[in-house]
Amino acid sequence: MKYWLMKSEPDDISIDDLRDSPNKTMSWQGIRNYQARNFIRDEIKVGDYVLFYHSSCKVPGVVGIASVVSQPQLDASAFEPQSRYFDPKSNPDKPRWWQVDIQFTEKLNQSVPLSQLKSDPALQDMVLVTKGARLSVQPVTAEEFTHIVMLGK
DNA sequence: GCCAACGTTGGC
């Protein structure tokens, strides 16, 4: 089982939006970065654990836990001209972008802000802290995952 | 709103 961190802008989709979705599940559409796409397409498996991260907001940080509940699927929003995620270079014969479904598990009792992640000696090797500042889907170690969840209790 | 960091594009 693997562990991931996924970012979302809460003004767009927040942890509460995920919790309030049908079956507490959403298709994670709109990934338009190749490195993130490769993780989604090639490495993510059903049952993997996800730290849900709020970015581009007042207090960025980890706010909850989710899990992966589908195999990778084509991201059909790339084919829809009216979609904000439309990509004319992707088409069903030559798909470029992929998605998975994720399901709400729980909201942390207290969110763990980026400032805390950055200052915690146990988390200095996190992709988020080192080089992944702009990567919207990134791997997390089991130790990092457990540690962050503990901080949020 | 600014801007640093980084990714992508495209000319050569």
Place this chain on the structure above:
DNA sequence: GCCAACGTTGGC
């Protein structure tokens, strides 16, 4: 294949 120009992300 290099690299300049440009676009995007995301913290502050």
